[in-house]
Amino acid sequence: MDQNTKPGVDLGPLPELIGYVLRRAQLVVFQDFFAAFAPYDIRPAQFAVLTVIERNPGLTQSQVAAALGIKRTNFVGLLNALETRGLAERRQTARDRRSYALYLTADGAALMRKLKPVLKAHESRMVAKVGADGRDRLLALLHEIAEA
């Protein structure tokens, strides 16, 4: 049921506020992601980090964090967890001993291959809510909002 029409509770201006409705939609999409990826114990931010490392082996921690808009402190914890699980690794760079380059391990790469159909099925469920055309319009509008 639409939250607008839920009987008895007046949400006032909330259902017309971009931030409120964005948050409600994001939580619904993440719920589906959590459920689909739970057997692999992978959360959305972890998936994003693994994707960027897979696509750009050898980037530094700061580069990956910046590309995803993740704060450095949060990123370190995230990466520690992936490294402990043997999915990603830090390698010291020759150029700067304080800087680490990031790579997937063989296990990390294998996991990413396994996750491809899981991601595809999740995304299909989300697209089904608005149709392929709705998806394109939604992504375009969201990119406009996300631009600084």
Place this chain on the structure above:
Amino acid sequence: MDQNTKPGVDLGPLPELIGYVLRRAQLVVFQDFFAAFAPYDIRPAQFAVLTVIERNPGLTQSQVAAALGIKRTNFVGLLNALETRGLAERRQTARDRRSYALYLTADGAALMRKLKPVLKAHESRMVAKVGADGRDRLLALLHEIAEA
């Protein structure tokens, strides 16, 4: 700069995933909200709770939490903070001694009046990113996504 075109980092499928782009957009909107409401020390979830209590005085905790899709455990902490600050209050209901009805205090109601122009300015900045027509289309699509 669009994250799609940020030089040197390949985000792979992420900029085409509804969940990823929703999250990026939501964070940008919340950043603006945080900055605008920081002088009043009010975060988005607190604002939503105060709005629902203001519009529906006497609702129970479970009703407010359900209307906003907030988990009970998170809601209790949220409400405790608002009560400690003297913005909202729990009153025991005659019918059920374990159940509490929620009300704004006079300070809470005064704060909500002060926040109206702050909210309006925040929302105007967000709408400016997509235009009034884009806003309407975005809200409609987001409501479709948010429906279970």
